[in-house]
Amino acid sequence: MSRAVLAAVALLASCARPATSTPPQRTTTYDVVASGDGDTLTIEARLPTGAANELGVSEHCEAFVRDVEIDGAPVSPRAASWPAPACADGCVVRYRYLLRDAARALDDPELAATRGDARLSPPSAWLLRPRAADARGSFELSVRTSGGLTFESGIFPAEAGRYRASFADLAGAPFAGFGPWRTRRSRLDGGELVVSIAGEYALSDHEISGWIDRAARMVSAHYGGFPVRRAWIAVVPADGDGIFGRTLGNGGASVLLDWGRATTLAARDDDWVVVHELVHLALPSLAVRHRWLEEGLSTYVEPLVRLRAGVITRETLWRELSRGLPQGLPQPGDRGLDETPTWGRTYWGGALFCLMADLEIRARSGQSATLRDALRGIVAAGGDVSQRWSIDETLGEGDRATGTTALRELYDAWAHAPVHVDLPRLFAELGVSVRGERVSFDEAAPRAHLRRQLEAP
Numbered sequence: 001m002s003r004a005v006l007a008a009v010a011l012l013a014s015c016a017r018p019a020t021s022t023p024p025q026r027t028t029t030y031d032v033v034a035s036g037d038g039d040t041l042t043i044e045a046r047l048p049t050g051a052a053n054e055l056g057v058s059e060h061c062e063a064f065v066r067d068v069e070i071d072g073a074p075v076s077p078r079a080a081s082w083p084a085p086a087c088a089d090g091c092v093v094r095y096r097y098l099l100r101d102a103a104r105a106l107d108d109p110e111l112a113a114t115r116g117d118a119r120l121s122p123p124s125a126w127l128l129r130p131r132a133a134d135a136r137g138s139f140e141l142s143v144r145t146s147g148g149l150t151f152e153s154g155i156f157p158a159e160a161g162r163y164r165a166s167f168a169d170l171a172g173a174p175f176a177g178f179g180p181w182r183t184r185r186s187r188l189d190g191g192e193l194v195v196s197i198a199g200e201y202a203l204s205d206h207e208i209s210g211w212i213d214r215a216a217r218m219v220s221a222h223y224g225g226f227p228v229r230r231a232w233i234a235v236v237p238a239d240g241d242g243i244f245g246r247t248l249g250n251g252g253a254s255v256l257l258d259w260g261r262a263t264t265l266a267a268r269d270d271d272w273v274v275v276h277e278l279v280h281l282a283l284p285s286l287a288v289r290h291r292w293l294e295e296g297l298s299t300y301v302e303p304l305v306r307l308r309a310g311v312i313t314r315e316t317l318w319r320e321l322s323r324g325l326p327q328g329l330p331q332p333g334d335r336g337l338d339e340t341p342t343w344g345r346t347y348w349g350g351a352l353f354c355l356m357a358d359l360e361i362r363a364r365s366g367q368s369a370t371l372r373d374a375l376r377g378i379v380a381a382g383g384d385v386s387q388r389w390s391i392d393e394t395l396g397e398g399d400r401a402t403g404t405t406a407l408r409e410l411y412d413a414w415a416h417a418p419v420h421v422d423l424p425r426l427f428a429e430l431g432v433s434v435r436g437e438r439v440s441f442d443e444a445a446p447r448a449h450l451r452r453q454l455e456a457p
């Protein structure tokens, strides 16, 4: 199974506005009414003064916008935008969005897709809004559904039935969807877990949401609390008996799980994907070139979370690391982690960085601090997946929490140059020997104490 993908994010520029005697109302409100079958959205937007010259939706989604009216006058699109000079003093925009057609044509949950009886589509696909150069301020969204249909989203809700986020968050915003969702909410230490299931499976809803709940509790235990204030987990049907996941943050937190209809209890109990995705919640969204840190961290932390929860043994941990880490070593032509976005360097190169950082922090702090302390420090400073942070902020908070500069120094060395690690020697020093399925430990090895500490709960 291929490792999951955290979506690329792009920053939207904002522009300054001269002061006026009355401060401009900067919040755009959207009232969305979904048809009973979720095929069509009818949308009314109220844009504030000075909002826009041109309106648009995410790229590839323009073809499904219909019947745009600004203050009651029809407006035709020009290229992929709708001219909106009338909005200089604020305006009301009404239009329809053909969601079923978009899902059929695009078939991408980050734009529009139908999975089982649910229709996935984030608001960025269907909210007509100021074009990038004008994008500023925030918006509020209310969605009305009827029949058995509900709207669920990873965007943080503002108040009952309304969501609030900034326009800048819409690039790479959380998943959202319309469907006959069967939703279960649970309180975890420091946050709310919302699990919505659509479709039919070999497992019961209880068996599916119970597993997600358990994984969330394991991750909470590792981080000393649930890392975000609310996370929406959408479960939609897929072929086969595997589980595949994707996480999106920015203004909220969401995980999309493509859950194989034929997944058995045994396959579920063997799953690592849900923990991997939930670990993504505990790191800010970084620029695309640092995706190796997002994926590497989830790849490294996931088996540690499962080991400490008693789900896997230390033999399994070291067997997986010994098979995976060699795939993260630099190959000929490598230009460092920030500049070599291959699968191996992203997942296992990132995981190797995290292992080396963990050992370095332990060594430098006289074994009083660990990578986990750095990660907890980042979350405690507000750095979860709903936020967009720079690499400097992220490493800085991590180092502050451990009282070292290990992350900064390791990043500076690894980001723009290929750094080779002698893995056989490292494993020998840690006292780990893996031969096929057999794993043995040498407690007299020079750094065996670091390994034991790493395995400890």
Ligand SMILES: [Zn+2]
Pocket (backbone or CB within 6 Å): 003, 004, 005, 006, 276, 277, 280, 294, 295, 298
């Ligand atoms: Zn991932």
